[in-house]
Amino acid sequence: MNSESILTLLILVPLVGALMVLFIPKGKDSVVRTAGLLISLAAFVVSLFVLDLFDYGKIGFKEFQMVHTFPWISDFNIFYKVGIDGLSLILVLLTTFLTPLTLLATWGNIKVKVKEFTFFMLMLEVGMLGVFLSLDLFLFYIFWEAMLIPMYFIIGIWGGEQRIYASVKFFIYTMAGSLLMLVAIIWLAVEGSNVIGTFTTDLIALYAVGPQVGLDIQKYLFLAFALSFAIKVPLFPLHTWLPDAHVQAPTAGSVILAGVLLKMGTYGLIRFCLPLFPQSAVYFAPMFAVLSVIGILYGAFVAMVQKDMKKLVAYSSVAHLGFVVLGIFAFTQEAMQGAIIQMINHGLSTGALFLLVGFIYDRMHTREIADYGGIAKIVPVYSTMLLITSLSSIGLPGLNGFIGEFLILIGTFKSPVLNNWWYTVFAASGVIFAAVYLLWMYQRVVFGEVKNPHVKELTDMTGREIAIMIPILIFVVWIGVYPSTFLTMTEGF
Amino acid sequence: MELTQNLHDLLSLRAELVLTAVILLLLGIELFSKGNKTLLRVVSLTGIGVVLILLFGESSTAQKLFIGSNGVPLMIIEPLGTFAKIIASISALFTILFMGINREDSTMVRREGEFMVLLLCTVLGVFFLSSSYDLILLYTGFELLSISSYALAGYNKRSSQSSEASLKYLVYGAASSAIMIYGISILYGLTGTTNIFIIQAILGSGALSGALLLMAIVFLLAGIAFKISAFPFHFWTPDVYEGAPTHFTAYLSVASKIGGFILLLRLILDLFFRKGFNSEILQPVSDLPWNDILIFISIGSMTIGNLVALWQKNIKRLLAYSSIAHAGYLLAGIAALNSTGLVAVLVYFAFYLLMNMGAFLVVILIKNEIHSEMLEDYNGIGSKLPLYAIALSIFLVSLTGLPPTAGFIGKFYILMALVNADLVLLAFFLFLNSVISLYYYVRVMKHLFISKPEKELGEAKQNVYGGVLTLVLAVPTIIFGIFFTPILRLAEAALKFYLP
Numbered sequence: 001m002n003s004e005s006i007l008t009l010l011i012l013v014p015l016v017g018a019l020m021v022l023f024i025p026k027g028k029d030s031v032v033r034t035a036g037l038l039i040s041l042a043a044f045v046v047s048l049f050v051l052d053l054f055d056y057g058k059i060g061f062k063e064f065q066m067v068h069t070f071p072w073i074s075d076f077n078i079f080y081k082v083g084i085d086g087l088s089l090i091l092v093l094l095t096t097f098l099t100p101l102t103l104l105a106t107w108g109n110i111k112v113k114v115k116e117f118t119f120f121m122l123m124l125e126v127g128m129l130g131v132f133l134s135l136d137l138f139l140f141y142i143f144w145e146a147m148l149i150p151m152y153f154i155i156g157i158w159g160g161e162q163r164i165y166a167s168v169k170f171f172i173y174t175m176a177g178s179l180l181m182l183v184a185i186i187w188l189a190v191e192g193s194n195v196i197g198t199f200t201t202d203l204i205a206l207y208a209v210g211p212q213v214g215l216d217i218q219k220y221l222f223l224a225f226a227l228s229f230a231i232k233v234p235l236f237p238l239h240t241w242l243p244d245a246h247v248q249a250p251t252a253g254s255v256i257l258a259g260v261l262l263k264m265g266t267y268g269l270i271r272f273c274l275p276l277f278p279q280s281a282v283y284f285a286p287m288f289a290v291l292s293v294i295g296i297l298y299g300a301f302v303a304m305v306q307k308d309m310k311k312l313v314a315y316s317s318v319a320h321l322g323f324v325v326l327g328i329f330a331f332t333q334e335a336m337q338g339a340i341i342q343m344i345n346h347g348l349s350t351g352a353l354f355l356l357v358g359f360i361y362d363r364m365h366t367r368e369i370a371d372y373g374g375i376a377k378i379v380p381v382y383s384t385m386l387l388i389t390s391l392s393s394i395g396l397p398g399l400n401g402f403i404g405e406f407l408i409l410i411g412t413f414k415s416p417v418l419n420n421w422w423y424t425v426f427a428a429s430g431v432i433f434a435a436v437y438l439l440w441m442y443q444r445v446v447f448g449e450v451k452n453p454h455v456k457e458l459t460d461m462t463g464r465e466i467a468i469m470i471p472i473l474i475f476v477v478w479i480g481v482y483p484s485t486f487l488t489m490t491e492g493f
Numbered sequence: 494m495e496l497t498q499n500l501h502d503l504l505s506l507r508a509e510l511v512l513t514a515v516i517l518l519l520l521g522i523e524l525f526s527k528g529n530k531t532l533l534r535v536v537s538l539t540g541i542g543v544v545l546i547l548l549f550g551e552s553s554t555a556q557k558l559f560i561g562s563n564g565v566p567l568m569i570i571e572p573l574g575t576f577a578k579i580i581a582s583i584s585a586l587f588t589i590l591f592m593g594i595n596r597e598d599s600t601m602v603r604r605e606g607e608f609m610v611l612l613l614c615t616v617l618g619v620f621f622l623s624s625s626y627d628l629i630l631l632y633t634g635f636e637l638l639s640i641s642s643y644a645l646a647g648y649n650k651r652s653s654q655s656s657e658a659s660l661k662y663l664v665y666g667a668a669s670s671a672i673m674i675y676g677i678s679i680l681y682g683l684t685g686t687t688n689i690f691i692i693q694a695i696l697g698s699g700a701l702s703g704a705l706l707l708m709a710i711v712f713l714l715a716g717i718a719f720k721i722s723a724f725p726f727h728f729w730t731p732d733v734y735e736g737a738p739t740h741f742t743a744y745l746s747v748a749s750k751i752g753g754f755i756l757l758l759r760l761i762l763d764l765f766f767r768k769g770f771n772s773e774i775l776q777p778v779s780d781l782p783w784n785d786i787l788i789f790i791s792i793g794s795m796t797i798g799n800l801v802a803l804w805q806k807n808i809k810r811l812l813a814y815s816s817i818a819h820a821g822y823l824l825a826g827i828a829a830l831n832s833t834g835l836v837a838v839l840v841y842f843a844f845y846l847l848m849n850m851g852a853f854l855v856v857i858l859i860k861n862e863i864h865s866e867m868l869e870d871y872n873g874i875g876s877k878l879p880l881y882a883i884a885l886s887i888f889l890v891s892l893t894g895l896p897p898t899a900g901f902i903g904k905f906y907i908l909m910a911l912v913n914a915d916l917v918l919l920a921f922f923l924f925l926n927s928v929i930s931l932y933y934y935v936r937v938m939k940h941l942f943i944s945k946p947e948k949e950l951g952e953a954k955q956n957v958y959g960g961v962l963t964l965v966l967a968v969p970t971i972i973f974g975i976f977f978t979p980i981l982r983l984a985e986a987a988l989k990f991y992l993p
Contacts, residue, residue: 075981076909113876142896149890152935156943164943171935175895176928183908183924190912 006050007082008068010092011129013043014099018122021115029114033107036118040100040125047096054089056488062207062275064135072139076189077200082133086489087270087340091132091263094347097475098259099125101468102252105355108464109251109362110158117158120150121252128260132267137185137201144178144264151253151261159248166241166248173241177228184224188276191217203272210276215283222280225273226288232265235288235325236295239318246314251358254310258317259351263343266324270336274328285329285417292329293426295322300433304440309367312441313353316393319430320346326427327408330418335411340490341483342404348479349393349401352472356386359465363458369441374450379460383446385469390438392476395431400479405431502558505570508547508578509620515540516613523606530605534589537609541586541616548579553986558624565690567627573762574623576839576987577755580846581619584747585612587850587966591740594959596861598649598738608648612744614641619752626763628677628687631756635673635716638752639666642745646737658736665729666719673716679709689764696778697767707781713760714786720753722813723820724793731805734813739860742809743853746816747846754823754842758835761827762991769993774914775830787828792922795821799929808856808866811933812849815892818930819845825919826907832992834910839984841903844973848891848900851966855885858963862953868937873946877953880960882941884967889934891970894927899973 017039064083072080110117127147134140156167192209193199231238246254274281299319306312327339376383395401413424552575559567621634647659684695719726734742766775777783798818805811826838858881875882891900911920
């Protein structure tokens with residue numbers, strides 16, 4: 001396969017697929033579901049080819065492979081330009097891996113407007129892949145925004161009771177951030193035209209420009225970009241849209257939101273904020289580190305008191321992503337690699353938790369922890385899966401979460417930029433709290449006496465549901481036992 | 494000699510002459526054939542078609558007409574004016590097409606002729622505004638546009654709202670034209686001439702300055718602000734937009750705005766500013782706070798428009814406030830006073846034509862089916878009338894300025910012009926306003942797709958003609974969001990005598 005255009009092909013597969021889905025006649029829901037699954041699997045296969053073509057010899061910062069480019073708006077040197085490096089690769093794989101699984105997961109609970117749902121999910125995949133692959137700020141911005149609209153509708157149409165409020169809040173929050181980023185992109189490109197003589201939004205050209213911008217202006221540019229990404233992450237105190245969006249979104253929406261969408265914020269920080277504005281990033285590092293530590297603790301405390309399982313998982317996301325941001329702003333090799341691996345971990349573990357909560361919700365139509373209890377004997381397979389996933393989310397050694405958190409904590413401890421071991425102390429205590437809220441939830445849901453008569457009628461996981469979980473759990477163990485496979489992709493950042 | 498020259502010049506105004514002929518022909522048909530609908534439509538549409546062909550033919554040439562004894566021309570046909578004429582003609586074309594489907598008032602069908610005649614008179618007004626270089630002639634064009642519009646706003650005879658709209662429009666309009674002509678008279682008093690070129694020369698010599706000149710400019714701007722519905726002369730907009738027949742509202746929101754903008758551009762480029770760019774920025778001929786005035790009106794318009802739009806329950810009023818906000822965005826492009834800004838304004842306007850016309854078209858189509866323009870009645874339209882709902886969403890997303898639609902490109906250009914001109918504060922306001930505007934545009938989509946309808950929508954169905962017309966506007970809105978070089982070239986060609 002031609003390595004020049006394979007990334008474009010990767011974006012085109014779900015895009016063309018989504019358009020094709022629209023032409024399937026009404027009422028053929030099973031055809032639509034199968035088509036959606038096949039299209040997303042096709043995208044996964046293409047991404048495996050990308051993995052195969054990926055040259056591990058050329059790993060490093062600002063080293064992009066398989067670059068495909070052609071001029072788009074020649075007056076302003078705006079390009080269609082896609083390329084991949086280790087960071088993009090690992091996130092692209094996460095995206096193409098999770099999308100078919102989530103589509104499969106919706107077979108049980110999305111019963112209305114299946115065609116539209118599949119269309120939006122595939123468009124979402126297009127947007128996510130585009131964001132991770134773009135090497136032109138203008139192109140990046142278009143994908144970044146284009147992805148909002150499908151998500152808005154996924155939450156708004158197929159969500160829970162408060163879906164309208166949640167979807168509008170999600171939309172306004174993220175748009176406010178990204179419009180500010182647009183201003184900053186243009187500003188940066190204009191600054192760039194003073195340095196290199198031409199206006200361009202080519203990321204690689206701008207990498208040379210950013211560090212030369214005077215610190216007074218650079219700070220504003222950094223903050224504009226960082227704000228947009230921090231909303232997406234979400235970093236405390238910009239996280240308030242997240243619990244609403246997560247709780248109201250349908251399971252598939254939550255999984256993609258937690259699994260991939262949040263990663264776009266941290267990806268943006270690594271890809272754009274740090275290399276484009278290195279001086280400002282160092283300048284603001286303590287502030288971001290403090291906010292992420294607050295996020296870790298705050299997320300954990302709030303998760304502890306939740307009565308709703310989905311809300312609990314949502315707040316645990318705030319804590320987990322706090323780790324990632326802390327790792328990014330530690331500016332050490334270990335912490336950065338830990339942050340990247342933690343992004344993947346969070347995608348897998350939290351995605352799996354959302355799936356499991358979704359499965360049981362489909363049966364009982366409640367997410368209240370108090371409505372459960374004593375399900376261990378009734379649904380043993382489910383209980384086991386929930387245990388493994390919770391432990392992975394807690395960071396038990398041998399499972400994936402441990403690797404990421406461990407690397408981040410070491411890296412932060414050694415960090416010359418932060419230069420203060422209190423960050424590590426507080427962040428590490430967050431790990432303990434994570435154990436508290438997740439195990440406590442597990443205990444209340446799985447063990448104890450059966451109080452709710454409906455619980456007795458629960459059926460265990462179906463073959464389809466097990467088929468969704470198994471691939472995720474394989475990776476959970478794989479990363480935990482042998483992380484080098486994944487760490488080699490991200491060396492040199 | 495002079496007579497033959499003038500006659501020759503008159504014949505050079507081909508587009509204007511054809512348009513006048515069509516108006517007279519339509520009047521005749523209306524009188525003698527008892528308003529034969531098909532004939533009226535064929536004649537008016539063909540007429541506009543011919544006018545458009547003529548306009549495109551002369552879109553890159555410049556010709557000075559009616560050169561007086563003092564050596565300065567009364568009118569010039571040049572690309573910028575032609576651009577405005579094209580915009581006005583295209584919107585008239587769509588308006589006539591929309592009229593055919595609008596079922597707001599059953600008596601309208603019988604009076605199509607009157608509508609067309611008045612509509613084409615407004616187009617003629619824009620034509621004169623676009624080519625004239627004499628303040629009196631400009632004012633005449635301005636009034637031709639205004640007075641016909643007053644009548645058209647009240648075209649729904651049976652609706653008291655429509656009559657109210659007409660009267661309100663008339664009163665506001667008369668007041669602001671009066672202010673404007675006062676401004677013109679001050680300028681005449683100061684310089685002793687109404688010819689733009691001579692005034693520019695006098696101003697350039699530095700002989701004039703001070704409060705009186707500032708007053709004249711502010712008064713002139715008052716008239717323009719009224720036409721483009723900019724703050725603080727925007728008060729008529731929501732009532733008139735709501736009351737007027739919707740196809741005319743669509744026209745008003747585009748053609749009337751281009752009339753005001755072409756006048757503003759003319760005054761800036763040929764009267765109050767020096768020719769050419771001094772290090773990328775236009776320089777005023779006399780030392781007046783142009784930047785501050787334009788920035789003030791721009792920020793005021795977008796902020797007022799967007800903030801008030803948040804509370805609107807009627808889609809037409811919502812679009813009216815959105816159109817006030819858009820006047821602000823367009824003015825921001827002019828306030829940059831650099832070449833990117835000028836191109837940005839024209840590019841934005843071309844896209845604005847598509848998306849605003851499109852939005853009003855869908856409003857007409859939906860009203861035909863559900864007999865309402867209240868947002869709460871839009872609940873559930875998405876599943877009942879999917880094409881209309883999707884198209885309306887595209888237009889609204891484009892008005893918000895999100896990719897991948899044309900509106901995004903327009904906003905991108907304006908932002909770029911502002912950053913280039915170091916107007917970061919104004920860029921920041923534009924950003925803030927876009928965020929505010931998100932909320933109400935998204936709210937419309939929420940009603941269309943997400944909210945559950947309270948009552949059954951009954952027999953609502955889409956028709957082919959409406960669908961095709963919607964697509965004609967919606968497809969380019971998307972395509973120009975990705976590939977817009979043709980529009981960019983058009984805008985640059987329109988400014989070729991002004992750009993460095």
